[in-house]
Amino acid sequence: MxxxxxxxxxxxxxxxxxxxxxxxxxxxxxxxxxxKKDQTEAAARKAGENVKDAFKK
Incomplete structure (x- = not known):
């Protein structure tokens, strides 16, 4: 991302x-x-980004 x-x-x-x-x-x-739904969606996407970033290292 x-x-x-x-x-x-x-x-x-x-x-x-x-x-x-x-x-x-x-x-x-x-x-x-x-x-609240918008915030939850944004948090879920951010978590996904963090996982992808962790695997890039």
Whole structure:
């Protein structure tokens, strides 16, 4: 995975955090859940990147 993929994952994580915060502030459970889902997806991709990076060494 390249730098662009890592940046995309970081952006997705940040967007997820923002969605979750807005959903929490406005009592919008759907938006809050969507934010958590985005964060989970970004974390899973990051874990995959870490595994691939470990095998490259």
């Amino acid at each position: 390249g730098i662009a993929d890592k940046a995309k994952n970081a952006a997705q994580d940040l967007a997820g955090k923002a969605k979750e915060a807005i959903g929490d502030a406005t009592d919008n459970e759907r938006l809050e859940a969507e934010g």
